[in-house]
Amino acid sequence: MALDAEKGARHYIFDSSVLSAQTSIPAQFVWPEDERVRSVDELDAPVIDLRSFFSTDAAATRAAADAIRAACTSHGFFQVVNHGVDASLCRDALHCAAEFFRLPLVAKLRAQQRPGSLWGYSGAHANRFAAKLPWKECVSFHSDASAVDYLASTLGNDFQPMGLVCERYSEAMKKLTLSIMELLGVSLGLERERRYYREFFEDMEYIMRCNYYPPCPEPDLAQGTGPHRDPVAVTILAQDDDVEGLEVFAEGTWRSIRPIPGALVVNIGDTFMALSNGIYKSCLHRAVVNRVHERRSIAFFVCPRGDKVVRAPEELVGPGHGPREYPDFTWAELVGFTQSRHRVDQKTLQCFVHHLQSTPDSSA
Numbered sequence: 001m002a003l004d005a006e007k008g009a010r011h012y013i014f015d016s017s018v019l020s021a022q023t024s025i026p027a028q029f030v031w032p033e034d035e036r037v038r039s040v041d042e043l044d045a046p047v048i049d050l051r052s053f054f055s056t057d058a059a060a061t062r063a064a065a066d067a068i069r070a071a072c073t074s075h076g077f078f079q080v081v082n083h084g085v086d087a088s089l090c091r092d093a094l095h096c097a098a099e100f101f102r103l104p105l106v107a108k109l110r111a112q113q114r115p116g117s118l119w120g121y122s123g124a125h126a127n128r129f130a131a132k133l134p135w136k137e138c139v140s141f142h143s144d145a146s147a148v149d150y151l152a153s154t155l156g157n158d159f160q161p162m163g164l165v166c167e168r169y170s171e172a173m174k175k176l177t178l179s180i181m182e183l184l185g186v187s188l189g190l191e192r193e194r195r196y197y198r199e200f201f202e203d204m205e206y207i208m209r210c211n212y213y214p215p216c217p218e219p220d221l222a223q224g225t226g227p228h229r230d231p232v233a234v235t236i237l238a239q240d241d242d243v244e245g246l247e248v249f250a251e252g253t254w255r256s257i258r259p260i261p262g263a264l265v266v267n268i269g270d271t272f273m274a275l276s277n278g279i280y281k282s283c284l285h286r287a288v289v290n291r292v293h294e295r296r297s298i299a300f301f302v303c304p305r306g307d308k309v310v311r312a313p314e315e316l317v318g319p320g321h322g323p324r325e326y327p328d329f330t331w332a333e334l335v336g337f338t339q340s341r342h343r344v345d346q347k348t349l350q351c352f353v354h355h356l357q358s359t360p361d362s363s364a
């Protein structure tokens, strides 16, 4: 651990290979007791086979939509298989991420996330937060610019192949996102031809974030990613298939998620909760760590184009659904709120709405 002297900044830099080898963890990594209650059981969530949806089989699509609706009105979590993303592309992306995190700390710091940016490398978010640090490292890419250029300019041309894999992976995820959006619309009772959500996300933005959770000497005190709801619309997550860590809060308890080889996880986020007029629940989840195994995941965070107004379709408002639950907002406002005012947690959307309603004319 060292104090970063750059421009007098007073944040710590952690080297996970050093931390993992110690017998106890620094105090900044210890989470409050109520946020680390253990999981009791596995979550029984639907695994949706997208093959039937792609083949427009009406009965199978109805069954898939019903299972999604049941999951999303309750906890906001399901998985998809036969999703059309090449298994080798997912493997390559997880592999590139693994190679990146194995670099010496000085190299990773060349790609370090700058204040106010969602791009680049972050170790434990120690440059942003002083306590409840997550036991993880991340590297993120954003739809605003090319991952190839970012990696080549920060780490050198040897990292172009990793950039290319990230770009191919993001393209595949964007395509899958549009199918998931169409299916979410059907599951909410909209006609398949209506395509409200699919069209809304045609010009989506995204953040691709590779997470690395090193082994932790005191896993019961720490969190890999603390309890939160993703502020985005949906998150599509690929994960190592031999190490558990993801947990979802459902029916009053934390439930573990057993990785299914080849499956991708789908979480409903705050923005989709607003887009469904509160019918679908933003998934409360976290990632726990363990003493022995490292774990990797890649989150593909789906966001609307920054300036688009987030608003549930008329069909989901009024008779049979209740009044409009959320004020209009843009993703640019919500993301600004999470970076400058409110560390993402389980109440982000609630606090954001309160903020909008108490300062109606100011941007977040």
Ligand SMILES: C=C1C[C@]23C[C@H]1CC[C@H]2[C@]1(C)CCC[C@@](C)(C(=O)O)[C@H]1[C@@H]3C(=O)O
Pocket (backbone or CB within 6 Å): 118, 134, 207, 225, 226, 228, 229, 230, 231, 232, 301, 335, 338, 339, 343, 344
């Ligand atoms: C808008 C965002 C904030 C976070 C990155 C994107 C999408 C998800 C958010 C996050 C990953 C949710 C968990 C907590 C968080 C702090 C993290 O661990 O990285 C969140 C991101 C962030 O605020 O940078």
Ligand SMILES: O=C(O)CCC(=O)C(=O)O
Pocket (backbone or CB within 6 Å): 209, 211, 225, 230, 237, 239, 245, 246, 285, 286, 287, 296, 297, 299
């Ligand atoms: O790594 C995981 O399993 C979950 C990560 C997560 O929730 C996030 O990055 O938002």
Ligand SMILES: [Fe+2]
Pocket (backbone or CB within 6 Å): 228, 229, 230, 235, 285
């Ligand atoms: Fe998350």
